[in-house]
Amino acid sequence: MSIEKEQEIFADFIRSKKLKRSEQRQLIMEVFLKTEKHLTAEELYDMVKKKNPSIGYATIYRTMKLLTEAELCRELLVDDGVTRYEHLYDHKHHDHLICTECKTFIEIESPEIEALQEKIAKKNGFLLTKHRLDLYGLCRNCRS
Amino acid sequence: MSIEKEQEIFADFIRSKKLKRSEQRQLIMEVFLKTEKHLTAEELYDMVKKKNPSIGYATIYRTMKLLTEAELCRELLVDDGVTRYEHLYDHKHHDHLICTECKTFIEIESPEIEALQEKIAKKNGFLLTKHRLDLYGLCRNCRS
DNA sequence: ATACCTGCAAATGTTTTGCGACTAA
DNA sequence: TTAGTCGCAAAACATTTGCAGGTAT
Numbered sequence: 001m002s003i004e005k006e007q008e009i010f011a012d013f014i015r016s017k018k019l020k021r022s023e024q025r026q027l028i029m030e031v032f033l034k035t036e037k038h039l040t041a042e043e044l045y046d047m048v049k050k051k052n053p054s055i056g057y058a059t060i061y062r063t064m065k066l067l068t069e070a071e072l073c074r075e076l077l078v079d080d081g082v083t084r085y086e087h088l089y090d091h092k093h094h095d096h097l098i099c100t101e102c103k104t105f106i107e108i109e110s111p112e113i114e115a116l117q118e119k120i121a122k123k124n125g126f127l128l129t130k131h132r133l134d135l136y137g138l139c140r141n142c143r144s
Numbered sequence: 145m146s147i148e149k150e151q152e153i154f155a156d157f158i159r160s161k162k163l164k165r166s167e168q169r170q171l172i173m174e175v176f177l178k179t180e181k182h183l184t185a186e187e188l189y190d191m192v193k194k195k196n197p198s199i200g201y202a203t204i205y206r207t208m209k210l211l212t213e214a215e216l217c218r219e220l221l222v223d224d225g226v227t228r229y230e231h232l233y234d235h236k237h238h239d240h241l242i243c244t245e246c247k248t249f250i251e252i253e254s255p256e257i258e259a260l261q262e263k264i265a266k267k268n269g270f271l272l273t274k275h276r277l278d279l280y281g282l283c284r285n286c287r288s
Numbered sequence: 289a290t291a292c293c294t295g296c297a298a299a300t301g302t303t304t305t306g307c308g309a310c311t312a313a
Numbered sequence: 314t315t316a317g318t319c320g321c322a323a324a325a326c327a328t329t330t331g332c333a334g335g336t337a338t
Binding site: 162163166198201203 | 328
């Protein structure tokens with residue numbers, strides 16, 4: 001899975017905002033894009049630190065904010081109080097099935113649920129801007 | 145709407161856990177139960193402080209944990225990072241429609257959505273323990 | 289040369305915890 | 314009397330920010 005398109009989008013974003021490219025941002029972006037997981041800032045920090053031991057937490061957070069702004073990343077807030085980051089580019093909207101034991105994230109999609117949500121919002125006079133559906137439970141392995 | 149039944153449940157809970165009754169817990173419980181809103185710890189603290197100015201934050205948090213254990217309260221985690229508390233006793237399971245502007249919470253219920261969730265969980269081999277559905281948007285008043 | 293960036297440490301905001309004094313049982 | 318409880322201040326935790334020095338354009 002190539003990450004070139006995303007890198008290009010980020011480069012454009014940096015240029016359009018009159019920001020600068022930097023080694024650190026480049027590295028953090030690569031680590032994030034090459035890992036198809038829902039990573040926490042800490043996990044990202046640990047991975048990036050291996051390639052650049054002088055990196056600071058602040059740079060991780062600041063870069064992830066930029067990637068989020070550039071729509072390459074989505075911040076995921078789950079019930080354990082730690083923000084996770086997931087790929088957004090070329091990913092359809094989806095929700096999550098989360099194993100509370102091993103923290104596996106499975107992405108799910110349900111047009112039927114989305115339709116029902118719209119119906120409920122409409123009935124209550126709301127203009128829906130976003131939603132969040134997390135299903136928590138035990139995965140096949142952790143049920144035993 | 146009477147709160148006697150809930151008070152009785154809490155008294156039983158306290159007894160069964162070999163804890164003690166106290167003025168502070170009684171007061172916090174009353175303030176919580178008499179307010180049919182989704183309160184934050186801070187809001188609760190402010191309200192309780194009016195009746196007992198010496199109350200501390202820690203007592204609010206500790207008491208709300210007890211009420212949650214006693215199943216009189218549910219902790220609600222929404223995207224602004226602040227925990228809110230809502231009544232649980234005699235309240236059916238429900239989700240929320242939240243106005244991001246005025247922070248109005250509307251409780252919603254959808255057996256159809258719940259059924260679809262179970263179906264998705266089953267398909268993925270998950271044993272569902274809980275879920276969370278928040279719909280964010282603008283309410284009728286805030287749309288203008 | 290002029291922004292912008294970085295790492296660090298300090299600050300933030302929410303929630304939890306340790307502790308000595310206090311109080312219900 | 315002996316647990317449990319309280320309020321306080323300090324700690325914990327994830328995240329953000331100010332700053333002085335460094336870097337891309």
